[in-house]
Amino acid sequence: MTLVLTLVLAIGVFAPLSQAAAPTPTPGASTPGGETPTTTPTRLAPPSATGENPADRAMAKMDGGRRSTSDQPLPEPLAPQVPGLAPEQQPVAKALGLGAEAADAAEKPCNVGDFTSRTGSALVQQIKSSDYWCINSLFKIGLGDAVNAFRESQMVSVAYAVRDAANSYQGNDSGSISELMLYLQAGYYVEFYNEKVVGPYGDALLTASRAALDAFYANPRSRDVTPDNAGPLFGATTLMDSTQDAGHYLPVIRRLLNDYDSAAWSRANMAWAVNPVFFTLSRGPDQAGYRAVVNADPGVMDALFTFASRNHDLIGTDLGPMVYNAATELGRFMQYPEFLPKLRPYVSPQIAQSSPSGPSKYVRGTLTWWALHYDKGNCAYYGICDDPAKFRAANLTVKYTCSPSITIVAQALDSTQLGAACASLTGQDAFFHAVARDSGPVRDDNNGTIEVVVFHTDFDYKVLAAVIFDISTNNGGMYLEGDPAAAGNQPRFVCYENKWASSFEIWNLNHEYTHYLDGRFNVYGDYDAGQVQPIDWWVEGFAEFVSWSYRKAVNTDAVAVASQHTYKLSELFDTVYARSSQDRVYRWGYLAVRYMLEQHRSDVDAVLAKYRAGDWDGARAILKTTIGTRYDADFDSWLTRCAAGACAADTPGRPQLPECAGGDVRQLGANCVRSNVAATTGNYAHFYLTVPAGTKQVKITTSGGTGNGDLYYNPGSWAYTNSHVFRSTNPDNSETLTVTNPPAGYVFFGLYAQQGFSGVSVTSEM
Incomplete structure (x- = not known):
């Protein structure tokens, strides 16, 4: 088994994501064009109508399985995309330069007992002898086995094994360092969503994980620009995010950003290996002490600006999302007022190089958002005071x-x-x-x-x-x-x-x-x-x-x-x-x-x-x-x-109203339906309804069938296209008319056949 194949799922690409709670919406102050503010209050939609968004699931693997609980409304960094692959298959395949053939990959289920029954060096040896595809399946481990596989003492043993492998790292996976790092990623992932089952991770694992990653990055072979180093480096940058210890790794992040050379790294299948550092930075504001560390070592902002500027010509290419990621993380530091003097001359030229339309709109969009939120008084300095209106005019054209x-x-x-x-x-x-x-x-x-x-x-x-x-x-x-x-x-x-x-x-x-x-x-x-x-x-x-x-x-x-x-x-x-x-x-x-x-x-x-x-x-x-x-x-x-x-019925919970009584098919009643209504083009299906005195509302709806019928209402006589008070004229048979405080006695409705219709249901409610 080659290194490239074993790394396709190096961070659990196919593992499911049980998303953390979405952040509280951040309300805005105004809408573009001087309209009356309508951005609050809000009601959210779920990430997916059928489960989590697959693209979000892929991103979760790219960032070590974590989801931010920050209240920052802009998205987290972008995961890479490969044409021809499903979203959940994207991140590692792209990071290693693989194509659509990765879609044929399949997991190799593990015997979970091989891991839950071992501890210490025996567990480490089992991981080293296992296949990546097998270890990847542990992202989906059952909760009954999770504690025995991933309790803190197990993770500490594996982390120190990564340290030992890193000390002797030869620039390839000969020491099984990638398998060991993958196991740690799986453990962090499972514990993050199931802490009550696995138990919380504390200082012992933090110390061991730091020792592991510090040893890897201290080894000069970690800087090799070769295909053999692509997988282990990508695993290390991903594991760095899993540890939720951004402040500690700021020097490494700065080094990786400064070392990055898109042409050379692409030839070595390493083009995306730096990308997980943006996820690490995006979570930094959620972590205790992070702001103080950045204050003491603000050089990461210099590195982000240099990275974005040096790679600006990648915008519009497959690697363009990393420029967007760098711009987003540069902008994220604007929430700290003490950094604004340093950031203004970095953010302004990035905005000036970009446009509200075209491929660069995302870079301008992310920086505009941060600047308008945290430095709005200087919007003229950035040239973005009217950017919301410009973005709407340029992009919402239909x-x-x-x-x-x-x-x-x-x-x-x-x-x-x-x-x-x-x-x-x-x-x-x-x-x-x-x-x-x-x-x-x-x-x-x-x-x-x-x-x-x-x-x-x-x-x-x-x-x-x-x-x-x-x-x-x-x-x-x-x-x-x-x-x-x-x-x-x-x-x-x-x-x-x-x-x-x-x-x-x-x-x-x-x-x-x-x-x-x-x-x-x-x-x-x-x-x-x-x-x-x-x-x-x-x-x-x-x-x-x-x-x-x-x-x-x-x-x-x-x-x-x-x-x-x-x-x-x-x-x-x-x-x-x-x-x-x-x-x-x-x-x-x-x-x-x-x-x-x-x-x-x-x-x-x-x-x-x-x-x-x-x-x-x-x-x-x-x-x-x-x-x-x-x-x-x-x-x-x-x-x-x-x-x-x-709960698997075709129409779950769908209310059923009875057929309207009486032999006159034109007569409607309270809370009933006339089924199978039909009329040829240019003709009508007429209806009348007796309204008791004091009725607050009459509602008539039509649905189903073929053709196109338009609904008309008249309170005093039969309803026609040229004799009506209200009408509903949608391009099909889905029509609704609601009459409030209707007069007592007869009221009339007409369903006019713009196109001959049949099989239509007419429902009356009052």
């Missing part, structure tokens, strides 16, 4: 009116994609209202339109959306509600195309749209108004529930966690986004909301009545006192049924 209430603004969508997105959004209205059973917008909510902003890739979102909208982008999308009571407020949600899907898809499109509808029809006021009591179980759980159910898709990740019985229902009512894992917020939120809707609908209606009125304490009393722990045992039984297949 505008499409989807419906009277929905506008899509995009970076690169074509007409077919715009039509598909529009149809998905407009078709969701009827489903949402059928589930929510609302009575129209909540009091003081004037958010009658939504702007849907779609970036071309997740990275465009992470960098460009941060600059344009001044938001946190360490997430899967964001709904910016603003103040719904303010005149001129423009709510919007910001998302991106899913480039790793097999066909066109916008990531979290329906989840984010649910936030808009939920905020308008179910939750009084803005997002912050509801945060006086825990409400995120509903806000995120309901968005997940509607998104999955409307799309008739099975939430397989939620089904999987259901089998673990991790939480009681009463505990889930206490979920707070900022203090909870992604699983708890999104997957368990979905399960809690689904259970309550399916099993205890009247309780949901009671809670929603309080949410709609802004009575947060009243809602909390229902959840924690009226309900309390009464449903915990039943919820636990329901989870068992869910995991066994009950």
Whole structure:
């Protein structure tokens, strides 16, 4: 087995990532162009509708499996990309100069007992005699074995073995140093996400890890620019990040940045071996004492500036992301006021060399964000005072009116994609209202339109959306509600195309749209108004529930966690986004909301009545006192049924309304449906409804079938295209009309066939 092959998975590329809780959103002060500020409050989307973003999973391997809990909203450094490889296969393959043939690689499962049953030198020898592919599988070790494989005493033994191998390092893997470092990376990864199981790592391992890496970097062969050194060096720079000890390694980081020669390192398959140092730096601000160390040794800022300047011509090439990474880490130091005098003459020329459009926009974008946040008073010095507006004008060039209430603004969508997105959004209205059973917008909510902003890739979102909208982008999308009571407020949600899907898809499109509808029809006021009591179980759980159910898709990740019985229902009512894992917020939120809707609908209606009125304490009393722990045992039984297949229905939780009574197919009733409605092109399907006195709202929705029917309303006589009060004219059969305070007696609706339709369902609710 050659060194190159054994290193393809040197940092656990295929190991799954259980993401840490996403950082709290950082609100902004204004939007571009002098618009009314709408960047707060916010509602987040999950990193993925089907699990973690594969690109994030790949990045986690590139950075040693860590995820930052920093509140810095800009993305972490970029991991490399290889055309033809799945995202999770990218990082190490690219780092070693491998191509798409790496996609054929497969893990070699280990006999876990070979590691859990050995300690000390016996464990070290077992690791040395094992295959990389085998060790890589330990990133997915079962929790029952994790403590015996990776408890601190085991890790200390392996770290000192790395030190011994480093002292005699010959510039290649003859001493199995790469296998040993991989084992340490796996241990750090597993402990990071399962500290309660593995036990915390302390000073003993920190001392041993420092000894190991110090010995490696002290060996002059670690500076060899050869293919044989590529893998061990990459493993060492990755392990450096795993230790979360950035301050200690600043001299090494400075050396690596200064030694880097893109041409020579590329010829030696070492081009990406320096990249993990940017991950190490990105986590530095989270670590105790880091700021003081940088104050004592600020030379790393000189090295970052020199690296970015010397390699500026790499922008637009495969290695360009490292220039972006260097610029990002240079900008990150701007959060410390004492460094600003040193940084200004470094940041300004980097911005001047870049543009709001073209390949250099990411470098300018990241530096603009840092400068506007931490040195805004000097924005003229950098020439960036109006950069948010410039970035929007240069990149969000597509505008499409989807419906009277929905506008899509995009970076690169074509007409077919715009039509598909529009149809998905407009078709969701009827489903949402059928589930929510609302009575129209909540009091003081004037958010009658939504702007849907779609970036071309997740990275465009992470960098460009941060600059344009001044938001946190360490997430899967964001709904910016603003103040719904303010005149001129423009709510919007910001998302991106899913480039790793097999066909066109916008990531979290329906989840984010649910936030808009939920905020308008179910939750009084803005997002912050509801945060006086825990409400995120509903806000995120309901968005997940509607998104999955409307799309008739099975939430397989939620089904999987259901089998673990991790939480009681009463505990889930206490979920707070900022203090909870992604699983708890999104997957368990979905399960809690689904259970309550399916099993205890009247309780949901009671809670929603309080949410709609802004009575947060009243809602909390229902959840924690009226309900309390009464449903915990039943919820636990329901989870068992869910995991066994009950949650795998094609239309989970989809409300079913009865067929309208009476022989006249034109007659509608309260909360019923007329199915299989049809009309030929240019003709109508007419309907009437008897409205009792005092009715607050009548809602008519159409869905399904073929063709295109437009919906019209008239209160006094049959509704036609030239005789109506309201209309809904979407490009398919997904139409909704809501009439508030309708007159008592007969009201009329007409479904006009712009294109002959059949199989349409017409639902009436009041």
